[in-house]
Amino acid sequence: MTTAIYRPDSIPGPEVAQLAPSPSSLAGLRIAVLDNGKPNAGVVMTRIAETLAARVGAKVTLVTKKGPRGESANAAIPCAPDIFERVVKEADVVLTGAADCGSCTAYSVVDAIALEKAGKPAIVVTTTKFKPIAETLSAQFGLAEARLLVLPHPIGGTDRETLYQWGDAGVERVIGLVRKGE
Amino acid sequence: MQRYEPETLDLEDLSPEAMYELFEKHAWGDGLPLVPPTAERVEAMLAHATGDPDEVLATLLPRAGVVTRRVVAINAVLAGCPPVVFPVVLSAIRALARPEVNLRGVNATTHLVAPMLIVHGEIVGRAGFHAGVGCFGPGHRANATVGRAIRLILLHVAGARPGFGDAATHGQPAKYTYCAAENAAECPWESYPASRGLDAPSAVTVHCGEGPHNVHDAEADGDPALILDKIASSMATLGMNNAPISQGEFFIVLGPEHAQSCAARGMTRSDVSSYLYERARIPAGTFRRHFEELAWAQWMKTAPDDALLPMTAHPDHIRIVVAGGPGKHSLVVPSWGMTKSATVPVEG
Numbered sequence: 001m002t003t004a005i006y007r008p009d010s011i012p013g014p015e016v017a018q019l020a021p022s023p024s025s026l027a028g029l030r031i032a033v034l035d036n037g038k039p040n041a042g043v044v045m046t047r048i049a050e051t052l053a054a055r056v057g058a059k060v061t062l063v064t065k066k067g068p069r070g071e072s073a074n075a076a077i078p079c080a081p082d083i084f085e086r087v088v089k090e091a092d093v094v095l096t097g098a099a100d101c102g103s104c105t106a107y108s109v110v111d112a113i114a115l116e117k118a119g120k121p122a123i124v125v126t127t128t129k130f131k132p133i134a135e136t137l138s139a140q141f142g143l144a145e146a147r148l149l150v151l152p153h154p155i156g157g158t159d160r161e162t163l164y165q166w167g168d169a170g171v172e173r174v175i176g177l178v179r180k181g182e
Numbered sequence: 183m184q185r186y187e188p189e190t191l192d193l194e195d196l197s198p199e200a201m202y203e204l205f206e207k208h209a210w211g212d213g214l215p216l217v218p219p220t221a222e223r224v225e226a227m228l229a230h231a232t233g234d235p236d237e238v239l240a241t242l243l244p245r246a247g248v249v250t251r252r253v254v255a256i257n258a259v260l261a262g263c264p265p266v267v268f269p270v271v272l273s274a275i276r277a278l279a280r281p282e283v284n285l286r287g288v289n290a291t292t293h294l295v296a297p298m299l300i301v302h303g304e305i306v307g308r309a310g311f312h313a314g315v316g317c318f319g320p321g322h323r324a325n326a327t328v329g330r331a332i333r334l335i336l337l338h339v340a341g342a343r344p345g346f347g348d349a350a351t352h353g354q355p356a357k358y359t360y361c362a363a364e365n366a367a368e369c370p371w372e373s374y375p376a377s378r379g380l381d382a383p384s385a386v387t388v389h390c391g392e393g394p395h396n397v398h399d400a401e402a403d404g405d406p407a408l409i410l411d412k413i414a415s416s417m418a419t420l421g422m423n424n425a426p427i428s429q430g431e432f433f434i435v436l437g438p439e440h441a442q443s444c445a446a447r448g449m450t451r452s453d454v455s456s457y458l459y460e461r462a463r464i465p466a467g468t469f470r471r472h473f474e475e476l477a478w479a480q481w482m483k484t485a486p487d488d489a490l491l492p493m494t495a496h497p498d499h500i501r502i503v504v505a506g507g508p509g510k511h512s513l514v515v516p517s518w519g520m521t522k523s524a525t526v527p528v529e530g
Contacts, residue, residue, distance in 0.1 A: 002194050003192070003194075003218070003220060005218045005220055006188050006189070006224060007188055008260055008334065008338040009210065010247045010249070012245050012247050012248075013246030013247070015246055037474070067477075073475055074477040076284070076519065076520035077284070101292040102287075102348070102350065103287035106286050133347075140245045140347065141246075
């Protein structure tokens with residue numbers, strides 16, 4: 001004889017997002033860095049953006065923190081609307097992060113999904129230790145195939161030279177991620 | 183109206199061992215024994231609510247799992263709740279779903295944040311919530327199981343599974359259960375919900391923060407300044423998220439004796455908040471040396487380095503609740519930071 005019990009979970013909400021289409025060519029692309037204020041996030045992402053720009057003939061058009069007016073940032077809330085608008089207007093591809101903690105990973109993914117919905121391929125810069133969280137949250141937020149650039153851990157507290165090496169080593173993967181929506 | 187009917191599983195064995203096996207297989211549960219959520223037990227919970235059991239009331243982030251009365255009831259059964267507390271669990275979940283709570287961040291963060299529940303009003307006595315000696319500790323079924331039901335819902339519905347939807351570096355014991363009642367009988371002021379402008383027979387407050395930090399003062403002999411200066415010194419520390427995030431709240435759980443010492447000198451609840459706002463301070467330059475990013479109110483950013491700045495942007499962010507039993511102890515409960523507490527009526 002069997003007895004029925006209820007499952008304790010419920011279905012997740014219906015939210016589903018899709019990757020933005022990839023640009024036909026990387027040459028001439030406008031790249032933005034959307035910095036959530038986590039230590040060294042701007043350092044490593046700017047390095048990646050500049051190296052990528054030199055490599056493919058693109059240009060870095062905007063480096064900004066994600067808080068109001070770009071003056072500050074709080075990693076545990078979404079990008080401020082004025083900055084989001086600027087990024088969408090001034091860039092074709094966006095690097096966002098750093099996703100190297102829990103809430104900052106959640107909101108880096110949230111920002112990336114909003115950008116993808118606005119037609120801008122967005123790469124979330126995360127670390128090896130936070131990859132499982134980034135993957136889980138991306139799937140939960142409706143974009144399992146989010147573009148994650150996984151760097152060594154940790155970004156905060158690592159010296160600039162090492163960050164530059166990690167960034168340079170990630171550029172080919174960034175190119176692949178930008179093309180992911182093709 | 184959206185509806186959702188939860189799935190069932192047919193089991194031959196409802197023993198504690200079989201429940202453990204099932205829950206481990208699905209990566210469910212909090213690691214403690216569980217009461218099987220049979221239809222009969224779930225219906226007993228739902229008898230304490232009104233409205234369609236399968237109406238979608240909210241979604242809980244980050245997983246965006248849907249919340250219905252029945253989904254909440256299932257988890258309340260699992261946690262061992264007596265049915266009479268069910269409206270408190272349901273109302274606390276409604277509170278946690280409010281956008282200002284920022285549950286997506288609360289659940290995902292590496293910080294150890296857990297929702298603290300404070301139950302107020304007539305349901306405290308009716309449902310057996312405990313407001314006195316050891317109110318945050320073990321031994322009282324309503325407190326223990328309501329806090330636990332909230333955690334099970336966060337695990338199962340919100341997806342706050344450690345390492346996946348919950349990145350907390352350490353977690354903390356308050357993630358198992360974190361619930362007490364306001365000690366209205368020994369509070370020298372109006373009830374906490376009344377102080378927030380809420381007029382309801384029963385209410386529940388949720389505050390997403392750290393575990394309680396104890397403050398002992400037996401020397402004051404009725405001098406509130408000595409009590410409150412010690413509380414202020416516990417608040418003014420650089421390691422808590424309130425330090426770089428000025429919108430963060432503090433909950434100060436005054437023991438009844440400390441509260442009565444303050445009231446005996448004519449202090450109101452807001453006087454206590456204002457005093458702590460004035461005394462819990464750190465030089466602006468020290469904050470700046472420690473934090474590259476300060477999520478501060480704009481007026482704080484203009485302060486010179488030698489200015490003493492408060493640990494939160496406004497005295498109203500320092501919330502005073504009375505709970506606990508005899509003794510010269512109070513508690514400081516810092517915030518996760520990017521979250522706001524919510525106090526809601528208890529409704530089915």
